[in-house]
Amino acid sequence: MVEERRILYEHLDVPDINTFDVFRQYDGYARFEKAIAEYQPDDISKMVMDAGLKGRGGAGFSTGLKWSFVPKDIEPRYLCCNADESEPGTFSNRYVLEKNPHLLIEGILICCYAMGIETTYVYIRGEFTLGKKMLDAAIKEAYENGYLGKDIRGTGLNVDIYSHPGAGAYICGEETGLIESLEGKRGQPRNKPPFPAVEGVFSKPTVVQNVETLCNLPFIVGNGVEWYTKMGPTYADTRSDPPTPDPNTGTKLYCISGDVNEPGVYELELGLTCSELIEVAGGLRGKEVKAVIPGGSSAPILTHYELDTRLDFTSLTLAKSMLGSGGIIVMNETRNIVDCLLNIMKFYAHESCGQCTPCRWGTPWVRDIVQRIADGNGRKDTITRPKFGVAENGRWGDTGETEEIYEDLDLLESVANNIANVDTMTWNTICVFGIAVSWPAVSYLRKFRPEFEATIREGKLVTLPIAEATVPPEENYAYQQRFVPKEFADLEQPSEE
């Protein structure tokens, strides 16, 4: 069985680790001291780039690359730490804030040193009252001990950290929504470009980084790049010649919930498979896995055929899903996929910020269609139409068979794909919330179509046995890329020593 590899969470349960003195006993701030004593700011940026650190908040964008976009000649620059954590199924940042807030402060200090930033805002979701209290207390202690404020440790470095509460809106987790919200406005995302790295909060260059991403920094600096890159797989991206390394390095705070015996946060090296993670989390609660959501509710669903998918950025992208925030939600054989989709669509319909017409109207529309189906009123066309395909004579045309049309299912897919098209990956909206809506809608429908059809046919929620409910990968073009990974045809793991 795969072993937990606790790095960020190693000292999480040490009593009083939230206090400065205890944190100091466990190497606390030593890594920051090492950074300022031994490295120039640019060295740190290079280390982060070489370590292959990817953002843990959702997009999985290379942190080093993001830092390289920040213009160094515009003052002041800002760091916004994203502690909005609202993606359903995600709960790892909460424990950092509540139990080990000094680790986050150390990460912020290292980032500020590397980027020449003097002001950081930690945007904490409004419901995290305890987390905010603990972080505020830790910030106060850090000021008192000379690790924050003016001229830190006599180096001339100035850093201020302020916590900033949100007020219950999911969309403020999106980086530009966060920035708008921080400026005291409605949290409505901005058009990009300009990207926040160039023009962010108060129109100044801004680095937006998730809590977990920042907490990785002390360990990269403290233990070195070589140590860090030994964790997790590095693939070879053969789309370029010569192949470029595609790192999925480090650990991930996997949050697992739903039908497992021991839900919780498990820190593991990136790259273990879905079934391995379920084992680590005490095994399945139930008989069989019906479906797994691998990266928060926005991620396309995986079927029981796909449980050997490795939970890292690259593998999940190839499986046409995403690692997202690392929130894994497991569903067993008793679950009804239509019902699950309804729950998720209610969430998105509630959380759309309302700026873009396709999202504002499309999302409630999708919800209403799913509601109608779940209520047993799904529309089915009673006429059967000729089924087109490759006919007996080998030509395209009428196959002589007939098929039933499930009007609402076609409508569902069409409305969702008009918010954001999951096949072309183009969206008609300002932010990628649109994709977060259509990805689940379309993937649930395509992968579990028989269950949707049965529900419409019978006029009530029907939960089919797993084998009948799931569309096999060969028949489903949503899986296609997984089996014909053209660009990644030679995707390989380098030998591990």
Added chain:
Amino acid sequence: MSDELVQIETPFAFNEENQREFDELIGRYPIKEAAMLPTLHLAQKQAGYITPAVMKYVAEQLEVTVMKVKDVVTFYPMFFEEPVGEYVIRICHTLPCALRDCKVVLEHLKTKLNTDVASETNLAKGTTVDGKFTLMKVECLASCDVAPVIMVNDDLYKNLTPEKVDEILAKLTS
């Protein structure tokens, strides 16, 4: 919003302690408007909910129009424009909690409190007659590992069952 309307309300001003906190807050940002959310949280804590008088006061403090404050207040679910109960009970009903039977807990709360669930535009619907509790549904509270969960004001309660709900309510009403 006309001045007439505002005057019917009792005027609002920060008490001494909150004024001190506000003065500290305002120094954190290069523009005053950025202190909007923390200021509104502070004001709501003092006034119970965001009245027109509160909006007017906050607008003056932050040097923005009242409309701008209203704009923000209506966007965020955590700001109330109507009175709420002494204890606000938020129950999570997103997928991971739903997989752990949050519905049972919700139904139990509804019967015990003898109230419906508040909607964003009608908080009174979820408030008990004695004004002690307001029951509302919220989205994922980032505690799915200990689902189902509720938040009572600032406190989180985990792994709920109807029995545990009874205990919590008994403690709050005693």
